[in-house]
Amino acid sequence: MMRIAVDAMGGDNAPKAIIEGVVLAKKNFPDIEFQLYGKEAEIRKYLDDEKNVKIIHTDEKINSDDEPVKAIRRKKQASMVLAAQAVKDGEADAIFSAGNTGALLAAGLFIVGRIKGVERPGLMSTLPVMGKDQGFDMLDLGANADNKAEHLLQYGILGSFYAKNVRNITNPKVGLLNNGTEETKGSELTKKAFQLLSAEPSINFIGNVEARELLNGVADVVVTDGFTGNAVLKSIEGTALNLMALLKDAIKDSGTKGKMGAFFMKDSLYSLKDALDYSRYGGAVLFGLKAPVIKTHGATGPEAVANTIKQIHTMLETNVVGDLVTQFETGTIAPEVQSD
Incomplete structure (x- = not known):
């Protein structure tokens, strides 16, 4: 079973658009467990059922105008931070958010971590x-x-x-x-x-x-x-x-x-x-990290969320990040980057 940690409170239309997108994706991907981080009562409003769904309640979230690095360090119980931590701890295989882009980049770098040999992960x-x-x-x-x-x-x-x-x-x-x-x-x-x-x-x-x-x-x-x-x-x-x-x-x-x-x-x-x-192709990947970290537009709708989940499913199915980690960390493909 694939496990995707979803920042249910991230984005302009959260949690409605995020959860409705998850509901769409559930129909096509019964092999995914959706871990939904956010306000439990708000999340449940938009779920049709809770099969393959795990809700992790938190009242805290990162806002669009929060300073990214400070928010990641100070809001330890924010939905995005908890989702990223789940990936780091091996409790989830990927993280998806439509929230603050800078904060998600910071969470990816400081919590999930970059692949050894990759100097600057790219979006x-x-x-x-x-x-x-x-x-x-x-x-x-x-x-x-x-x-x-x-x-x-x-x-x-x-x-x-x-x-x-x-x-x-x-x-x-x-x-x-x-x-x-x-x-x-x-x-x-x-x-x-x-x-x-x-x-x-x-x-x-x-x-x-x-x-x-x-x-x-x-x-x-x-x-x-x-x-x-x-x-x-x-x-x-x-x-x-x-x-x-x-x-x-x-x-x-x-x-x-x-x-x-x-x-x-x-x-x-x-x-x-x-x-x-x-x-329709999915979200933006912060590529070069130890696990898939995916961002979609803040104003995203349910269909775009479902497309992003499809993209993450393909990434996990093909083990693209795991293979990339192996190749970089064994030096198969790791061009040296000179430090300043």
Whole structure:
């Protein structure tokens, strides 16, 4: 039985959206025990039954405006902290939260712990590719504002490992996000990272890739520093939201003919919306830790929660983190990172 520790109180719509998502996932994954951390009475409101469910009551939670590291250290009984501690103690196999991102990163690093040999775990999401079911993995999306070239090399290795083992891509193409495809383009960071990635035999490095090509499927894995990755992610999110809003406004303003046309095109419009929705791939993984630590958007709904649980199930089923721990800690794949 797989065991997932769920921060039931994390997120804008908690615990309702979180528990309703768990209820959806329970139907498909009878081999998961859901450990729900939070206010017991609130959690029970949204459960259909308690089969394969364990509720761990706590009144304390980490708020969205809490300072992450202080919150983790001071709020020892917070739902997120207790869930992370369960993973550390071997009582759960993974942790999932829609709460404070910084706090979850801190809980992952300070409680769950990073894999020996991984200098900087990266936040990774699978993002959509237009016209294809297969998306691409991108990291770091904001776990680290500053990175060294050696970190980007490790992100290439981590992302490739995930794409192979979780997404079943045989020889994933790894690209380095840059302002041009030429080897000589970019900052000192990207130039050095290019050389390191080019020399790494365990990955299929295809060179520099530009941001405008990401949604065209130019690579299966894209690596960048956390500051840039977070900016790109939010640009993609904003573009998708604004595109759908513009289409909606255009239809409203187009009169009877436009509305009739939209009616006949509604299946295509829904397909476009689905194509731009990266939550269908699950949440963001803080990859490089000793166990799966997964984050979803604070405003997530039940379907996105269920998709994230499906993603965690695949990660546990394939033992991707366990295999990664073995390979890094035995030195099979562990490029040295020089200390400052």
